[in-house]
Amino acid sequence: MMKDAWGDIEYPTPFGMEDQTVEEKAIAMADSKSGASLKLTILNPMGRVWTMVAGGGASVVYADTIADFAEANGGSVADLANYGEYSGGPTTSETKFYADTVIDLMTRHKDPQGQDKILIIGGAIANFTDVAKTFTGIIQSFEENHEKIKEHNTKIYVRRGGPNYEIGLKNIKEAADRLGLNIEVYGPQTHVTDIVRMALEK
Numbered sequence: 001m002m003k004d005a006w007g008d009i010e011y012p013t014p015f016g017m018e019d020q021t022v023e024e025k026a027i028a029m030a031d032s033k034s035g036a037s038l039k040l041t042i043l044n045p046m047g048r049v050w051t052m053v054a055g056g057g058a059s060v061v062y063a064d065t066i067a068d069f070a071e072a073n074g075g076s077v078a079d080l081a082n083y084g085e086y087s088g089g090p091t092t093s094e095t096k097f098y099a100d101t102v103i104d105l106m107t108r109h110k111d112p113q114g115q116d117k118i119l120i121i122g123g124a125i126a127n128f129t130d131v132a133k134t135f136t137g138i139i140q141s142f143e144e145n146h147e148k149i150k151e152h153n154t155k156i157y158v159r160r161g162g163p164n165y166e167i168g169l170k171n172i173k174e175a176a177d178r179l180g181l182n183i184e185v186y187g188p189q190t191h192v193t194d195i196v197r198m199a200l201e202k
Contacts, residue, residue, distance in 0.1 A: 122159050139175040
């Protein structure tokens with residue numbers, strides 16, 4: 001609002017946060033050009049649990065649940081590699097860019113303890129985001145990155161509801177099976193955070 005009076009201002013990094021990485025800046029730039037919401041914060045690039053969560057509220061619930069279950073099952077909060085969300089009806093290409101970024105980060109480092117990587121694609125029940133459309137972007141990312149995903153023995157857990165969720169879940173399951181990816185897919189009949197329990201208890 002005050003740009004004309006104050007000129008261009010470079011805001012400092014918020015208290016308690018480090019300077020943004022290249023990937024965080026890229027997602028922030030995509031967010032600034034979109035009517036949707038795209039957020040990414042890298043917590044531990046060596047972490048083994050990565051998330052792609054739809055919805056701001058859901059992202060908080062998933063992060064808390066992952067931290068709780070990790071510590072309860074012999075791990076630590078440091079297992080959680082990232083925090084973020086994609087929501088507000090992102091396009092297929094925006095979702096693919098987000099998925100490409102997360103998968104690239106996830107597959108840069110092997111887990112120091114030799115454990116499998118976990119990718120949680122979660123969300124509550126969307127109000128207006130077309131699940132089939134956003135999942136098409138994730139599927140396109142799978143198709144380009146499936147070899148890297150398999151190299152890290154990544155186990156993928158999906159839970160989603162909302163418009164066209166049946167089509168979206170069917171498509172992502174069929175694509176992952178075709179590409180030889182280890183995936184479990186659940187709809188809104190499964191509790192929103194049950195996939196965290198399934199992933200971390202195993």
